[in-house]
Amino acid sequence: MSGRTVTIAEVAKHAGVAVSTVSYVLSGKRTISADTQRRVLDSIKALGYHPNAGARALASKRANVIALVLPLRAGMHVPVLMQFATAVVTAARAYEHDVLLLTADEGPEGIRRVAASALVDGLVLMDIEEHDGRVPLLRELAEPSVLIGFPASSAGLTCVDLDFFQAGALCATHLADRGHTEIALLGAPAVVYSRGTGFARRTLAGFTSVAGASGVAVPCEETFDEVLATVRGLLDERPGLSGLVVHNEAAVNHVLAALRQLGRRVPEDVAVVALCPDDVAERAGPPLTSVLIPAEEVGRQAVMLLMEKLEGRAVTDATLLEPRLTVRQST
Known part of the structure; x- marks a missing residue:
């Protein structure tokens, strides 16, 4: 099996044992029967497996x-x-x-x-x-x-x-409980969604589970001009929009600046909730209602x-x- 790296799973399959058993034989952390140990070592030799460049032979030594x-x-x-x-x-x-x-x-x-x-x-x-x-x-x-x-x-x-699903739902619920009937999620940059990044998609799913048809979600990029264009487009499309959830730490201050430039006051005209670290929320103007990224x-x-x-x-x-x-x- 030369030409590529042999995996521990292949050694386990060849020897007819679990992956954990191979690991224990190599580390010496548990006592393994002589017959099983022999089968594992024979498979290692036959397949040309190199466990950690020989370090596994050093019993339970660790790199720390x-x-x-x-x-x-x-x-x-x-x-x-x-x-x-x-x-x-x-x-x-x-x-x-x-x-x-x-x-x-x-x-x-x-x-x-x-x-x-x-x-x-x-x-x-x-x-x-x-x-x-x-x-x-x-x-x-x-x-x-x-x-x-x-x-x-x-x-x-x-x-x-x-729990990003619950975080997205919590933000939408907070706005709904304060009477906002049209809300939007300004999410992560588009590339984050296209990669299938778990936290971004779960936040979106949580937001949507509460907002339903009254909500809209759009990716949000990181430069001021891109944020301004996104916020302007949302307000043109939905004149009654009165609540925003921002899930993009790099865009938080740009969103607030864009709203000011477009003549919208926070929170009088548009309420804003962010998912971000507390220090980001506290330094914003005005300080933002937020769900902590812990x-x-x-x-x-x-x-x-x-x-x-x-x-x-x-x-x-x-x-x-x-x-x-x-x-x-x-x-």
């Missing part, structure tokens, strides 16, 4: 490093990403682990390369797409992983995130789950943090 896969690509707001990264690094240091940063554009091959290098003990991944090409590999790897976000099918994975808590939970998995403990497959709305001057 975890990998964080960051989505540094179009449509992602870097300051918010850095809040997640800082949270992961801080939490990892509490467990005496360092963090190796990868970028999402490396895809499955970047993950495979790092996992095979003995550089890391486990992985935390962000910006999960509904049909994420990295997921099949994560299910094969001996190294544990935690996803910040949810793919369409999360079976066999450990995922943690804000980067610190999500990052801490992701690292805690990963450390539990590294210790061989059972963890909850799905952790959804309940959204919290704070009312400020924009509604």
